[in-house]
Amino acid sequence: MISRYTKPKMAAIWSEKNRFRKMLDVEIFAAEAMSKIGMVPRYSLEIIKKKAKINVKRINEIELTVKHDVIAFLSAVMETIGPDGSFLHLGMTSSDVLDTATASQLRESTKLLIEEIKKLATITKNIAKKYKMTPIIGRTHGVHAEPMTFGLKVASWYTEIMRSLDRLKFTLETVSYGKISGPVGTIAYIEPDVEEHVCKSMELKPEPVSTQIIPRDRHSVYFSCLAHVGTCLERIAVEIRHLQRTEVAEVQEPFAKGQKGSSAMPHKRNPIISENICGLARLLRGYAVTAMENVALWHERDISHSSTERIMLPDASIALHYMLVRMQDLLLGLNVYPENMRANLDKTKEVIFSGTLLFSIVNKGVPREEAYTIVQSVAFDAKDNGISLEKACLRSSQMSKYLTDQEIKRDCSVFSHFKNIEHIFRRVFQK
Numbered sequence: 001m002i003s004r005y006t007k008p009k010m011a012a013i014w015s016e017k018n019r020f021r022k023m024l025d026v027e028i029f030a031a032e033a034m035s036k037i038g039m040v041p042r043y044s045l046e047i048i049k050k051k052a053k054i055n056v057k058r059i060n061e062i063e064l065t066v067k068h069d070v071i072a073f074l075s076a077v078m079e080t081i082g083p084d085g086s087f088l089h090l091g092m093t094s095s096d097v098l099d100t101a102t103a104s105q106l107r108e109s110t111k112l113l114i115e116e117i118k119k120l121a122t123i124t125k126n127i128a129k130k131y132k133m134t135p136i137i138g139r140t141h142g143v144h145a146e147p148m149t150f151g152l153k154v155a156s157w158y159t160e161i162m163r164s165l166d167r168l169k170f171t172l173e174t175v176s177y178g179k180i181s182g183p184v185g186t187i188a189y190i191e192p193d194v195e196e197h198v199c200k201s202m203e204l205k206p207e208p209v210s211t212q213i214i215p216r217d218r219h220s221v222y223f224s225c226l227a228h229v230g231t232c233l234e235r236i237a238v239e240i241r242h243l244q245r246t247e248v249a250e251v252q253e254p255f256a257k258g259q260k261g262s263s264a265m266p267h268k269r270n271p272i273i274s275e276n277i278c279g280l281a282r283l284l285r286g287y288a289v290t291a292m293e294n295v296a297l298w299h300e301r302d303i304s305h306s307s308t309e310r311i312m313l314p315d316a317s318i319a320l321h322y323m324l325v326r327m328q329d330l331l332l333g334l335n336v337y338p339e340n341m342r343a344n345l346d347k348t349k350e351v352i353f354s355g356t357l358l359f360s361i362v363n364k365g366v367p368r369e370e371a372y373t374i375v376q377s378v379a380f381d382a383k384d385n386g387i388s389l390e391k392a393c394l395r396s397s398q399m400s401k402y403l404t405d406q407e408i409k410r411d412c413s414v415f416s417h418f419k420n421i422e423h424i425f426r427r428v429f430q431k
Helices: 008-013 017-036 040-051 056-065 069-081 083-087 092-131 150-175 192-201 217-243 272-293 305-333 336-344 351-362 370-385 389-394 407-413 421-429
Strands: 135-138 143-149
Touching: 008 092, 008 305, 017 040, 017 056, 017 069, 017 092, 017 143, 017 192, 040 083, 056 069, 069 083, 069 092, 069 407, 092 217, 092 305, 135 336, 143 150, 143 351, 143 421, 150 217, 150 421, 217 272, 217 305, 217 336, 272 305, 351 370, 351 389, 370 389, 370 421, 389 407
Parallel strands: none
Antiparallel strands: 135 143
């Protein structure tokens, strides 16, 4: 991933240094287990643990010649150990090392994403509670529908974030599997205890049935989860973009001191964070498709998945981590304008209360079609003559047959829609 979208914590997880360090951990843990059954001399194990070092530059130099990353890795490590290094990698294949090391990176990556999404959930919860009863127009098809509250809108974001958290937790368990089972998964050259020891030491479980590799459905779950989380963030970002439009102006992204919105138009304050998040979400969905393509390999393995994973694993992880941090910053600095929300509510001259009035008249025993005609008539009167719906109702002889002045006033208030907001908030936040 380019440095523009890279944060240090996730970059460190997917760095070459960390990958090679984990590969060395796999080799050393395997040697430990083999020493217990006499495959590796105890003295040689101690030499390996004491002298083995990672030199990324040297590994890359050797790979230029041997054209094989694991062989280059082993050769460079053996140079730091000496003759006792020959006891590394006994009975193992390259994917034993690569896939188990990658599983450990996936664990670290998923745990960091869980940490960041928990922070986002807390920020979102606080905004939802702050604006729990702040009126805003609900929109369907981009058109005014009925009143709701800004807090309820944000509470909806919160619940989706929490579902994303659940998916990440499931993903953490799914990717936490390693293998030391040889070229086709038969564990032919070593004892199962070696695999058990390596996996346990790296906080993994042994893959129940592996081939030459860990089955890629596990990886596809990881990428699918990242795409889901990215889409969750995109939904929030799209809403903020719409609400920041000039003619809406109900919320606005933070704008830093000295920041400039346009090279040509000094007045511009564009929703660039939200747009950035929307773009990166598309990238994550593309990676999810490729990950699914990687599941069906030839027989016990081919390497058609390998080239894509070298790009996708760091890029997707780094991109989503960046998106989560950016969304935290966006919501922490979000400017909210309740007065504009109220002004937009008033633009429709209260015709948005037509559904409430319809419901009340039907409850009086009036057939629905007849009630609909009555309410439609007063709504059109309000719109055509630029008066409030309440005033149109009060001057309608048809309406006064069924509803009192007090009932009309009640039904033409935004707060008639909010009687169960507290119930919804208890359901969401008091579990």
